[in-house]
Amino acid sequence: MTRPSSIDQLPEEVRTEIGRLRTLGWTIDQILEQLRTLLDQAPSRSAVGRHLQKLDKLTVYIGRAQRLAESVVQKLGDAPESRSGRLNIELMQSGILDLLLRAADAEDGEVSPLGSAKEAALMAKALADLARARQSDADVTLRLKRELAAEMEKKLRQVETEATAQAMTPADVLERVRALYRGEA
Numbered sequence: 001m002t003r004p005s006s007i008d009q010l011p012e013e014v015r016t017e018i019g020r021l022r023t024l025g026w027t028i029d030q031i032l033e034q035l036r037t038l039l040d041q042a043p044s045r046s047a048v049g050r051h052l053q054k055l056d057k058l059t060v061y062i063g064r065a066q067r068l069a070e071s072v073v074q075k076l077g078d079a080p081e082s083r084s085g086r087l088n089i090e091l092m093q094s095g096i097l098d099l100l101l102r103a104a105d106a107e108d109g110e111v112s113p114l115g116s117a118k119e120a121a122l123m124a125k126a127l128a129d130l131a132r133a134r135q136s137d138a139d140v141t142l143r144l145k146r147e148l149a150a151e152m153e154k155k156l157r158q159v160e161t162e163a164t165a166q167a168m169t170p171a172d173v174l175e176r177v178r179a180l181y182r183g184e185a
Helices: 012-023 028-038 045-076 082-104 117-166 170-181
Strands: none
Touching: 012 028, 012 045, 028 045, 082 117, 117 170
């Protein structure tokens, strides 16, 4: 296992400040100067540079992942059925981000878009399994709705036949239909 970098050993608040300053467009030298005012022993310029390279690469990958997730969510729309789909996308995005963060901490300092190929493949398989389960659930729900609609159609035809044969008033027909929907007939 590799030794944590001098930046990784800094307090969380300092690392957060480095990221915030970079987001504001500060250069390596400007950030290093700020670190010298905050810390007794500032990290080296090269350590700050490596850390900022990692942050910059992660920012690019995170941006891509967010744009992809936003695109998919827009296509899903606001239908209630899409909520679980959106949750799965967010979970997948979170998993990929975790892989990216771990890849960024790798010894060689290079950030791979997928980190561990094995972990990414397992994540993709899990997402595919979830999609199949959701589709199966949707198929069963649709089948049950169709069966219920067919059953109700049959009962409504019976009410229509009774109404014609017995010369029922519209109020009687309406009450008979309501009884059907309550499951009383």
